[in-house]
Amino acid sequence: MENEAAPIYRDSNLAFFEASISGRDEDYKKASDLKLQLNKFFSDRKKFESLKSYKKLEISDPVIKRQIDLLYYDFASNQFDENLLEEIINHSTEIEKKFSVFRAEVQKKELTDNEIDEILSESKNEAELKDVWKASKNIGELVKDDIVELVKLRNRSAQEMGFDNFYEMSLKFSEQDPDELTLLFDKLNELTRNEFESVKEEIDKYLADRLKIPEEKLMPWHYQDKFFQHPPEIFDVDLDQYYENQDLVEITKEYFNSLNLDIDDLLEKSDLFEKEGKYQHAYCVNIDRNKDVRVVCNIKPNSDWMGTMLHEFGHAVYDKYISSKLPWRLREPAHIFTTEAIAMLFGRLASNPGWLFKNGIINFGERKKIAQVSGKIIRTQQLVFSRWVQVMFRFEKELYKNPDQDLNELWWNLVEKYQRVRKPEGRNKPDWAAKIHIALYPAYYHNYMLGELLASQLYFYINRKVLKDNTGLDNGFTGCNDVGNYLKYLFFSYGALYPHGEMIEKSTGEKLDPKYYAEQFVKPGSKDIQK
Numbered sequence: 001m002e003n004e005a006a007p008i009y010r011d012s013n014l015a016f017f018e019a020s021i022s023g024r025d026e027d028y029k030k031a032s033d034l035k036l037q038l039n040k041f042f043s044d045r046k047k048f049e050s051l052k053s054y055k056k057l058e059i060s061d062p063v064i065k066r067q068i069d070l071l072y073y074d075f076a077s078n079q080f081d082e083n084l085l086e087e088i089i090n091h092s093t094e095i096e097k098k099f100s101v102f103r104a105e106v107q108k109k110e111l112t113d114n115e116i117d118e119i120l121s122e123s124k125n126e127a128e129l130k131d132v133w134k135a136s137k138n139i140g141e142l143v144k145d146d147i148v149e150l151v152k153l154r155n156r157s158a159q160e161m162g163f164d165n166f167y168e169m170s171l172k173f174s175e176q177d178p179d180e181l182t183l184l185f186d187k188l189n190e191l192t193r194n195e196f197e198s199v200k201e202e203i204d205k206y207l208a209d210r211l212k213i214p215e216e217k218l219m220p221w222h223y224q225d226k227f228f229q230h231p232p233e234i235f236d237v238d239l240d241q242y243y244e245n246q247d248l249v250e251i252t253k254e255y256f257n258s259l260n261l262d263i264d265d266l267l268e269k270s271d272l273f274e275k276e277g278k279y280q281h282a283y284c285v286n287i288d289r290n291k292d293v294r295v296v297c298n299i300k301p302n303s304d305w306m307g308t309m310l311h312e313f314g315h316a317v318y319d320k321y322i323s324s325k326l327p328w329r330l331r332e333p334a335h336i337f338t339t340e341a342i343a344m345l346f347g348r349l350a351s352n353p354g355w356l357f358k359n360g361i362i363n364f365g366e367r368k369k370i371a372q373v374s375g376k377i378i379r380t381q382q383l384v385f386s387r388w389v390q391v392m393f394r395f396e397k398e399l400y401k402n403p404d405q406d407l408n409e410l411w412w413n414l415v416e417k418y419q420r421v422r423k424p425e426g427r428n429k430p431d432w433a434a435k436i437h438i439a440l441y442p443a444y445y446h447n448y449m450l451g452e453l454l455a456s457q458l459y460f461y462i463n464r465k466v467l468k469d470n471t472g473l474d475n476g477f478t479g480c481n482d483v484g485n486y487l488k489y490l491f492f493s494y495g496a497l498y499p500h501g502e503m504i505e506k507s508t509g510e511k512l513d514p515k516y517y518a519e520q521f522v523k524p525g526s527k528d529i530q531k
Contacts, residue, residue, distance in 0.1 A: 010288040023277025032093035043078040080160040104135035133221030140433035167400035170443035206234040229388040239303035259484030270295040284315035289331040311347030321492040335500035340451025354474030382521040456516040
């Protein structure tokens with residue numbers, strides 16, 4: 001089966017990569033056709049029946065057993081009507097194309113996502129902020145009906161498999177328990193709520209003073225981010241200035257190479273700068289599960305894009321160093337969130353003064369100057385992000401339970417509850433639909449938060465067990481081959497050989513535990529949290 005799937009998988013990923021950097025209709029059509037071909041392969045009922053029979057056997061070889069388990073999930077999630085499958089793929093591709101070519105328009109001028117972010121971050125003009133924020137949401141109007149229809153199609157596919165909805169099915173087939181996940185997010189809500197509200201008060205006071213408006217008049221367009229998934233720059237440190245004249249590609253290359261995680265070959269095939277029609281976000285794709293790994297970015301010389309480069313090449317080194325001795329089906333990360341953890345472990349470094357100094361971006365005096373405030377910055381980033389993920393997790397779960405409910409109201413109820421951002425008076429727009437992940441990456445977003453939890457667990461494990469440095473290493477492991485070798489041989493190389501829980505326990509000595517995230521970001525240094 002794997003020999004048949006591998007070339008289709010490769011061609012499908014390659015076509016998607018080409019379409020995302022060109023934006024051409026014909027390229028997206030090719031990508032859609034190949035994706036459909038791959039899905040049809042996994043919908044083959046005869047192959048699925050064979051896998052079901054294999055699963056009933058007592059298989060002593062753990063590698064073969066794991067292959068069968070994962071192939072079973074691949075096929076089980078595609079055991080529905082071929083016409084329905086084709087509809088789902090065509091809808092997804094059409095939405096993807098709309099997101100790719102969409103440019104917000106303000107006063108007859110088209111704006112890229114980078115330009116929108118810049119205006120929201122820097123402008124103090126109320127009318128401009130409001131107009132740009134609203135324009136960024138206009139993509140929602142263009143895709144909302146398509147998304148609802150796509151959700152219903154996905155739900156139909158899941159119901160044919162005996163599940164209540166697609167979200168539930170997706171979690172089960174990715175070896176996650178929906179009830180356990182909800183309990184975890186409830187715990188995170190309790191863990192972060194008070195600290196977040198304290199930080200939010202600080203943010204609101206800063207913004208009100210900056211914009212010279214009462215705090216109760218603050219609206220979504222004042223928070224310097226389209227979704228308030230990243231905090232405003234409330235501290236007196238402009239991290240962007242350190243990157244203005246830097247070569248982000250070279251910094252990324254030198255850093256990963258210093259860990260003995262060579263990325264020269266990955267950079268060669270990647271597409272890293274803006275161009276007309278190109279997908280405006282960032283991603284990493286493992287083209288063939290055989291070392292052809294590529295990254296797409298739209299680099300600007302600022303802190304956010306430095307973080308994004310480190311994040312995406314974190315994904316890339318994970319993919320590259322999965323053991324080639326494993327069977328093809330096992331040559332992928334143990335789970336979506338384990339690769340997110342690596343991406344986040346590295347992505348956090350862009351605002352780390354020790355890392356900035358060690359990599360020659362700032363001098364020692366500047367490092368000392370910003371050390372304390374930089375800790376506050378990343379803590380604020382984490383608390384704000386954790387509350388944003390609460391919105392995404394709970395919205396998506398309810399979306400698939402009932403796509404016919406008032407989704408605009410659901411969205412703003414969650415935003416107000418978890419992010420404490422006011423809904424603009426009288427606004428009834430599909431702002432939820434402007435978030436690309438809701439349409440194209442279903443049952444995915446919660447894994448970013450799980451990735452953050454694991455990133456913190458890995459940070460402390462590496463610091464205390466690999467480097468044996470309990471003082472808190474702050475240079476991002478720059479130049480530490482032992483760190484690269486630990487990740488390469490005791491994390492990456494396992495691929496999907498073990499279920500994610502077992503792999504984490506093998507790599508860190510314990511199960512995934514939120515106490516490390518709390519130790520790092522909720523109340524740094526508090527021993528009580530670890531109990």
